Amino acid sequence: MSHLREGADGVLESIVALRARVAALVDARSAGDPTAGDPLRGLYVTEETARRIASEPLPGTVSGAFEPSPSAGGREGEDAHGGGRLAVLSRAFGLSALDRHILVAALAPDVDRGFEALYGYLNDDVGRRRATVALALDLAGTGPFDAPARDRFHPAAPLRAGGLLDVEDEDRPLPGRALRVPERVVAHLLGDDSRLDAELQGVGVELLPPVESAGAELLLPVESAGAESPSPVESSGDGAVPAFSELGARVASAGPVTVHLRERVPGAAADAVVTALRGAGRPVLRYRPESADAVAGRALVREARLRGAAVVVEPLPSRPGPLVRALASRGATVVLAGTDAPDPRWAPEAELLALDAPDDAVGPGDLWYRELGDLERNFDLDEATAPYRLSGDQVRRAARSARALAAFEGAGLTLAQVQRSARLVSAPLLDSHARRIRPAVGFADLVLPEEPLGLLHELTARARHRDRVLGEWRLRTGGGRGRGVVALFAGESGTGKTLGAEVVAGELGLDLYVVDLSSVVDKYVGETEKNLERIFAEVDRTDCVLLFDEADAVFGKRSEVKSSHDRYANLESAYLLQRLEAFAGIAVLTTNLRANIDEAFTRRLDLVVEFPFPDPEQRVSLWNSCLAGTPKAEGLAEEIARCAKEFELAGGAIRSAAVTAGYLAAARGSSVTGEDVRAGARREYRKAGRLVPDAAAPWAP
Incomplete structure (x- = not known):
C-alpha cells in the first residue's frame, strides 16, 4: 500500500492545510460571537446577534453601511444604490428607484451571507433567509399597503418581465412571498460576463463578439407587409434599398426593434446581418432552435439586454408563435430569419418590421477565398464553388472540413475535397421521395455525337454561371421566375439519358437524385401536387441535380376536358407549369418520346438534348x-x-x-x-x- 500512500501525499497535504484554515476561521468567528457557547446556536437569531452582524463591514469593503434608501415615490431615472453596472442595468431595463432598491435587497444574501441571518431575524423565521415582498418594501420606507409599490411585483412590471427577479412561494400571500435574483443577474452585477446564462447552455445559443468591420455588401429590398395587416408594419421612407452593412448599423443604433427577415436560402441573409451587426460594434446572440419546444425566450432576451447584444434567430421553429411572443417587444433588438412569410398572429401586440432578402443577394464567394485562399491548389476556386448556394455559416463549415481533409491527406487542396465538403453541408432531405446517386462518371465515359455533347457542357456552364447572368447582369425577366436550370433529355431507351444526368451532376460536384414516381403520383386528388411541392421546395434551397426519369408520367400533354379525370389531370399539369417558372434548382427531365411532353413545358426548358441511337x-x-x-x-x-x-x-x-x-x-x-x-x-x-x-x-x- 506504500505506493498508494505516495501517490496520495499531495491530496492529504491539501486536506491538512484546509483543516488548519477551518480551525483558524472557527477561532476568528467564535472570538467575536457572544453566542458561540449557546447550545441552541443556529436555531434562532437574537437581537444582539442581529445588531452585531449588521454592524460588521462587508468583506472586501471599508464600511458595510447602505446608502439612503429611495422612497416609494422615487422618480424614474433617479440614481440610487450605486452607479456602474447597476446604473447601466437600470437604464437598460427601465427600472425605477424603488425597483433598484428591491433588486439590491433581494440579491444581498447572494453577495453577503450575513444577510441570511439578518433577514431570518427580520422575517421572524430563521428558516426564511431571503427578503420577502413586505421586508423589501419596509426597507424602502413603504409597505404592501401601497398599491404603486405592490405593482412593482406584477409579472408585467420591469423587474419580473425583464427576468431580473423571481417571486417564489406562490401559495403564500404576496407580502410573505420570498424574492430571488437569478444567478446570471447577480454575476453580471458583480462584473462577470464570461459565460452565458445556464438556461442557454445546450439549446443552440452562440455568443458572437463584435468585430471591426462587417464586410457585407448584400442588398436587402424592403417588402411592404400590405395595408390589410396592422402588423407587421410597413417600412417608411422612399423605398431606398440599404446594404446589409448599413442595415446592421441602423438596427444596432435604433434601439429595441423586432425585424422579420424572409430569406430564400436558409441562413444566407441571416449570416450577412449577423456580420453587419458585429461590424457595427454590437455583440450578437445567435439562436438556432433545436426543436419547436426549445423556447429560451425569457433568458435569451435578458442575456441580450445585460450585454447590450442583438438576438438573431434562424431558422424559426415549425411553431414560432411562443418564441416570437417571448422575444418581441421585450426591450431587445431581435432579428427573426426564416423562409416563411411573417404571420401577424405570432405576436399580435408586437410590431414586426418585415424585410425580404432575395436569393440574388447571396454571394459567398469572398468567404471561400477568405477561408481557403491561402492553401495550395491547382483548380479555379470560383468555378468549383459556383454550383453551391451555401450560406455563410455553411461555407465556413465546408471550408473547415476541406482544410481538415487536406491536412489529413498531407497534400494541397483538391477539387474533390472542396466538392465533398460542400455536399456534406448542403445534403437535401429528399430520400423519402427520391433515390440518391453519388456520381462516379465523367464526360470521358460518354459516347455521344458532338452536338449533344456540347449541349451537356452548356448545361453545366449554365448551372455554374447563373448567378452572374441572371443576378449581376439582370437577364432574368419578371413574373416571379426563379433561377433554375431545367433541361429535357429525349431519346430511345438505353441511349444514355440517365448517364448524361449523372455526368452533369458529377461535373458540378453535386449529388443526383432520381425522383421515385411511385412515391409521388397518388390516386387522390391534390396529393400528387403536394408530393411534388415538397420535392421542389427542398431542391430550391439545397444543392443537387434532380432527375425526373420517364417524365411523361407527370409532364404529359393536357387534353380536352371530357370528364372529371381530365379536369384534375390538367390541374396537375397547370401546377407543374407554374412551379417550373419559380424553380430555383437544377432539374433534368427524361423521356423516350419527346412528342409526349406538353409544348408549354418545352417553352420553359433551358435546353433540349436529343440522345440519338448510336451508329x-x-x-x-x-x-x-x-x-x-x-x-x-x-x-x-x-x-x-x-x-x-x-x-x-x-x-x-x-x-x-x-x-x-x-x-x-x-x-x-x-x-x-x-x-x-x-x-x-x-x-x-x-x-x-x-x-x-x-x-x-x-x-x-
Missing part, C-alpha cells in the same frame, strides 16, 4: 468502354467490331451484354472472348423480342 462506330466505342477493365482474349477487337455492325444495340443494352460476357468469362476463369461478347449480344436481342441473326453466320449458335 456502328459509336457502338464500337461503347463496347470498348464497357469492357475497358476486363481481361481480353486475342482477337477480341475484331469480334467487337463485327458485333457492333451486326447487332444494333443502344448503350444500355451494350452495357448489359458486356456484363453477361464478363460473367461467362469469370465462370470459366479465363479472359473475355468473342464468343462471350456474341452470347451477350444475342441475349439482349432476345430480351427485346428481336430476331437473332441467321444461324449460318459464324457468330450464331
Whole structure:
C-alpha cells in the first residue's frame, strides 16, 4: 500500500492545510460571537446577534453601511444604490428607484451571507433567509399597503418581465412571498460576463463578439407587409434599398426593434446581418432552435439586454408563435430569419418590421477565398464553388472540413475535397421521395455525337454561371421566375439519358437524385401536387441535380376536358407549369418520346438534348468502354467490331451484354472472348423480342 500512500501525499497535504484554515476561521468567528457557547446556536437569531452582524463591514469593503434608501415615490431615472453596472442595468431595463432598491435587497444574501441571518431575524423565521415582498418594501420606507409599490411585483412590471427577479412561494400571500435574483443577474452585477446564462447552455445559443468591420455588401429590398395587416408594419421612407452593412448599423443604433427577415436560402441573409451587426460594434446572440419546444425566450432576451447584444434567430421553429411572443417587444433588438412569410398572429401586440432578402443577394464567394485562399491548389476556386448556394455559416463549415481533409491527406487542396465538403453541408432531405446517386462518371465515359455533347457542357456552364447572368447582369425577366436550370433529355431507351444526368451532376460536384414516381403520383386528388411541392421546395434551397426519369408520367400533354379525370389531370399539369417558372434548382427531365411532353413545358426548358441511337462506330466505342477493365482474349477487337455492325444495340443494352460476357468469362476463369461478347449480344436481342441473326453466320449458335 506504500505506493498508494505516495501517490496520495499531495491530496492529504491539501486536506491538512484546509483543516488548519477551518480551525483558524472557527477561532476568528467564535472570538467575536457572544453566542458561540449557546447550545441552541443556529436555531434562532437574537437581537444582539442581529445588531452585531449588521454592524460588521462587508468583506472586501471599508464600511458595510447602505446608502439612503429611495422612497416609494422615487422618480424614474433617479440614481440610487450605486452607479456602474447597476446604473447601466437600470437604464437598460427601465427600472425605477424603488425597483433598484428591491433588486439590491433581494440579491444581498447572494453577495453577503450575513444577510441570511439578518433577514431570518427580520422575517421572524430563521428558516426564511431571503427578503420577502413586505421586508423589501419596509426597507424602502413603504409597505404592501401601497398599491404603486405592490405593482412593482406584477409579472408585467420591469423587474419580473425583464427576468431580473423571481417571486417564489406562490401559495403564500404576496407580502410573505420570498424574492430571488437569478444567478446570471447577480454575476453580471458583480462584473462577470464570461459565460452565458445556464438556461442557454445546450439549446443552440452562440455568443458572437463584435468585430471591426462587417464586410457585407448584400442588398436587402424592403417588402411592404400590405395595408390589410396592422402588423407587421410597413417600412417608411422612399423605398431606398440599404446594404446589409448599413442595415446592421441602423438596427444596432435604433434601439429595441423586432425585424422579420424572409430569406430564400436558409441562413444566407441571416449570416450577412449577423456580420453587419458585429461590424457595427454590437455583440450578437445567435439562436438556432433545436426543436419547436426549445423556447429560451425569457433568458435569451435578458442575456441580450445585460450585454447590450442583438438576438438573431434562424431558422424559426415549425411553431414560432411562443418564441416570437417571448422575444418581441421585450426591450431587445431581435432579428427573426426564416423562409416563411411573417404571420401577424405570432405576436399580435408586437410590431414586426418585415424585410425580404432575395436569393440574388447571396454571394459567398469572398468567404471561400477568405477561408481557403491561402492553401495550395491547382483548380479555379470560383468555378468549383459556383454550383453551391451555401450560406455563410455553411461555407465556413465546408471550408473547415476541406482544410481538415487536406491536412489529413498531407497534400494541397483538391477539387474533390472542396466538392465533398460542400455536399456534406448542403445534403437535401429528399430520400423519402427520391433515390440518391453519388456520381462516379465523367464526360470521358460518354459516347455521344458532338452536338449533344456540347449541349451537356452548356448545361453545366449554365448551372455554374447563373448567378452572374441572371443576378449581376439582370437577364432574368419578371413574373416571379426563379433561377433554375431545367433541361429535357429525349431519346430511345438505353441511349444514355440517365448517364448524361449523372455526368452533369458529377461535373458540378453535386449529388443526383432520381425522383421515385411511385412515391409521388397518388390516386387522390391534390396529393400528387403536394408530393411534388415538397420535392421542389427542398431542391430550391439545397444543392443537387434532380432527375425526373420517364417524365411523361407527370409532364404529359393536357387534353380536352371530357370528364372529371381530365379536369384534375390538367390541374396537375397547370401546377407543374407554374412551379417550373419559380424553380430555383437544377432539374433534368427524361423521356423516350419527346412528342409526349406538353409544348408549354418545352417553352420553359433551358435546353433540349436529343440522345440519338448510336451508329456502328459509336457502338464500337461503347463496347470498348464497357469492357475497358476486363481481361481480353486475342482477337477480341475484331469480334467487337463485327458485333457492333451486326447487332444494333443502344448503350444500355451494350452495357448489359458486356456484363453477361464478363460473367461467362469469370465462370470459366479465363479472359473475355468473342464468343462471350456474341452470347451477350444475342441475349439482349432476345430480351427485346428481336430476331437473332441467321444461324449460318459464324457468330450464331
